[in-house]
Amino acid sequence: MRSITVGTRGSALALAQTRWVVARLKEEWPETEFRIQTILTKGDRNRASLESMAAQGDKGFWVKEIEDALLQSRIDIAVHSLKDLPTEQPEGLEIASIPQRVDARDALVGKEGMKKLAELPQGARIGTSSVRRKAFLKAFRPDFEVVELRGNVDTRLAALAGPEYDAIILAAAGLIRSELRNRIDELIDPTILLPAPGQGALALETRSDDDLGIEVAYAIHDLSTDDRTTAEREFLAGLGAGCMAPVGAMATLKSGVLTLQGWVAALDGSKVIQGSTQGDPAECADLGAELAQDMLKQGASALIDAARG
C-alpha cells in the first residue's frame, strides 16, 4: 500500500480533527502509512479581510490552497470542516467521504452567572463574528449586544476572560474535538439558534481520478451524516448563498424520515423566515433544493441580497 498524505489547515482545531480522521483511517487501513501535512490558507493568513472577501463572493478562503495542494498531488486527502467548504466542487476534485457528525449545535460559553442564553441579563454582550449567529441572537433577544469576536477557538475562549464579553458562542463540535467539552455551558436549542449547514461534520476531499485515495477515504463515510448534510447544503446552494450568509439549516433522521429545518434572517434579526420539510433520506438533495425554492418565494432572496451588502 502506498503512503497517504492528509492535508489540513494548521489551527489547533483543524489538527485535532485531522488526527481524529487519521486515527479512524488507520483502524480501517492498518497497513497504510498516513502522514499529516499542514497548509496555510488565505483565511489563516488574513482574518481581517474575511468580510471583504465574502462580500466579493470569494467563498473558498479556508480551502483554496488546500485544494491546490490536492490537484498538484502534494497531498492525497484533504480534511475540511464541511461548513467551510463551498457547495460547488472544483473541476477534478470530489468529496469522497463524510465521516460521522459530532454535534451540529452551537454552544454557549459564559462568565459566572452567564451560563444560559435565555437567562442572560438585559443587554448582555455576546461575542461572535458569525452573521448567522448574530441575526438569530438579535431575533431571539433584541436587547442582546452582539460584539465582534474573531480568531481560532483558543483565542476566542481567552477573550472571554477580558471585559468585552459576558458570553461567547462557538460550534459545539469545535470544542468537543479540541477536548474542551467541559467549557460548554449550554448546547443551544436549535429552536433558538439554528446551526450552519454542515456544522459539526467533516469532509474528506480527494482527486476525482484517485481511485485508491477515494477508497481509503470512503471507509469512514457515514451515510446518515451524508444525507443530513446534503439536504442542508443543497438548501444553502438553492438559496444561492455561502457560508457567510445569515442562513441556518439542520436535518435530523428518525425512523427513516429526514426532517430539514431552514432559516434565513435579516442581519439585524428584525425578520426570520423559517421553513421545514420532510421526506425520504434518499431524496435528501431534492428536499434541500425544494425548501430553498419555497423560502425564496417567501422573500428569502431579499434578505440574502441585503446581507451581501
Ligand SMILES: NCc1[nH]cc(CCC(=O)O)c1CC(=O)O
Ligand atoms: N468558521 C470557522 C469554523 N469552521 C468550523 C468550525 C467548527 C467546527 C465545525 O462546525 O465542524 C468553526 C469554528 C466555529 O464556528 O466556532
